Amino acid sequence: MASQIHFLDIKGKSLLSRDYKGDIPSGTIDKFPLLLLENEDNDEANYKPFIYSQGINYIYIAHNNLYLCALTRKNENVMAIIIFLSKLIEVLTQYFKSLEEESIRDNFVIIYELLDEMMDYGCPQTTDTKILKQYITQDYYKLIRSSSSRQIQPPNAVTNAVSWRNDGITYKKNEAFLDVIESINMLINANGQVLNSEILGAIKIKSHLSGMPDLRLGLNDKNIFNINSNSDVDAAPANSKGIEMEDIKFHQCVRLSKFENERIITFIPPDGEFTLMSYRLSSTQFLVKPLILVNCKTKIHKHSRIEILCSVKAQIKKKSTANNVEVVIPIPEDADTPKFTPEYGTVKWYPERSEVVWKLKTFPGGKQFHMKAELGLPAVNDPEELLSKKPIKVNFNIPYFTTSGIQVRYLRINEPKLQYQSYPWVRYITQSGEDYTVRTK
Template identity: 80%
Template sequence: MASQIHFLDIKGKPLLSRNYKGDIEPSAIEQFPLLLLELENGDEDLQYRPFVTSKGINYVFINHNNIYVCALTRKNDNVMTMVVFLLRLIEVLTQYFKSLEEESIRDNFVVIYELLDEMMDFGVPQITDTKILKEYITQDYYKLIRKTRQVQPPNAVTNAVSWRKEGIAYKKNEAFLDVVESINMLINANGQVLNSEILGEIKMKSKLSGMPDLRLGLNDKGIFSSSTNDDDTPSELGASGSRKIEMEDIKFHQCVRLSKFENERIITFIPPDGEFTVMSYRLLSTQFLMKPLILVNCKTVVHKHSRIEILCSVKAQIKKKSTANNVEIIIPLPEDADTPKFTSEYGSTKWVPEKSCMIWKLKTFPGGKQYHMRAELGLPAVVDQEMELLKKPIKVNFSIPYFTTSGIQVRYLRINEPKLQYQSYPWVRYITKSGEDYTIRTKQ
């Protein structure tokens, strides 16, 4: 994979280097600043790629806190694999030193060399789990050299289960599962959904003793497969019947046995200790578009030389037994608006002049309810481009507990520890929230 790993400052001056194979001259890194300059001045489409090639040498790099972390190789390796390793290297060093900067690199040469030797062997990635590395590579190097005996790596390094150490013990054995789905949606002024997606994660906090073997059951037959059978549980997206949901970008934690999942659609794993993400996924609706969970209808009237008037209504299109929490409706305003006056049936409204917007907040929003708000703001300047205001979309933030939009449910979480045979307590929570792009176009 990588022949060399280099840390360089923002000007391209080397700070620290590790040569794994010796098949590339150490002076080859001196060409990197010139190659980077050529890349920045070249084709715009090439400026964002994380690699550059010169004289048969591939330079794969990442910029972090004005530091370049660069890997060199002569082989035609997978670039993204090297990028992932560099990102993991940065993450490990950040967890060691809190902030990976030029100063922290200069102050911790010895520890960084130790980590580079353990994380990669002859250019091949080995151990990238910070919890395991911290067991025998401490932040204080002098503690290591004063010990009378050689520090031995923990069993997890050579064990098949490298993400979990042996001997973990808890007085009360518990496992907490969180099914979190983020909704991205683009809605037009008439309330029609133009585009939508669900980004989901199944997160876990493990407080289990020993080496437990877990089996996670989901109502997944209608989701993991392209079609559903009569005995399958359908996925519901807020309306009726037989719908096709395609799950894409499924990613599992390294602890999940992929062969078991691919052959039998069963999720089994030995969990790491503490918090981690078991699985992430993305759902796209193909034959239909789901209805908005929070629908906003906003009408803006701009009176020239006078004021701007906004009439806004919001409706929670969720089941009556459900409640949306911390709802925020962010409405764009002209930059020169002033003297605001707000009247709302429910919630509070705040003017944020530095962001040229107003925010209508509803702490709790029961399903099926609808509320109205009216706002007036002064508009002292002459407005010739009032239509530009109407083109800016409204952004909505919210969270809905005890609810998943896709209909994914945890049917069971079986915990088996063959040696200890303890009683365990699994807990499951569900939450649906707005994603980074839940927007509504205003009427024009």
């Protein structure tokens, strides 16, 4: 794996380094900025996360004006190193809230400790933040209060086969909460037609279970998965029935061999909250219809006043309800003196963002509401320029509903030693993604 790990600023200057093998000269990283510049100039269309030069592989990722770069001499698995660097960013972000140049300079001691625990002689080891925080802590005063004979020892999970969970966890009430959360991104034109859409889904679990429980999760359709000859998760064949998922990712606790052979998800969960599985569905896999449909028309009266007529309709089943619906409408930067007449909900003007936000706390399925807004225009501007603003953004969440139709058939919990009674809970949420937008023209 990696021989060296380097943290560099945006100019390529080294901030912190760790040499694991000693087989690469320490000054080799100084060539990285020039190599990066040459790589960008020569191949702008095809981005590659590695550079090969004079027998050295430079494998890197960018984050918050930083570069994390791994050096190796051998022909290593590039994606394995990329995944480790990504996990390293995740761990450091959970320790320091934000990974940037300043946090690296302020916490270089603990970063060195983490680098030594997360990688041994260039090979990844413990990468679970919850386990690392048990013996690598930022509260150093606790060590001073300890007696000199006592030393903090790494938890047994570090050397166990199950490295993401400790032994001896106990709860008075054993419960597991499972959430199926689907975020839908959609681009809708002014006529209400969907131009592009996708679903980003995740199955999240909060585990409050004692001992070493073994869980088995059953979904409503086995055909949602297809396993190819290389044991990778891929979309199901076009002629198969059911949901066809793409870009499926599992938590490390999932037994992949069991899943590959029987398409059953079995695992020993980490304690607390974690994402068991994530997936993506393209627009061809589900009914393409806006869940929240917005129709907005703008009129400009003699360059002195702008009038916005907006209607919003919940195109979901009558028994369903959308919560915390927000329709974010862009307006001219110089608009002032707003007057709002909503049929339902509240409307607020945000002049610093040049937006009007219409909020509907609860929105029953099948209902439609209207809103009228009037704003003054002190400056004389081109009407076409005023109307060619950024699209309307819509935010919402719908409980007890999934767009894809995925359902949990069962969540079985078995602890062979303790044999306790457990309570699994399942809920479904569909929410707007970061890019649920409606064009106004």
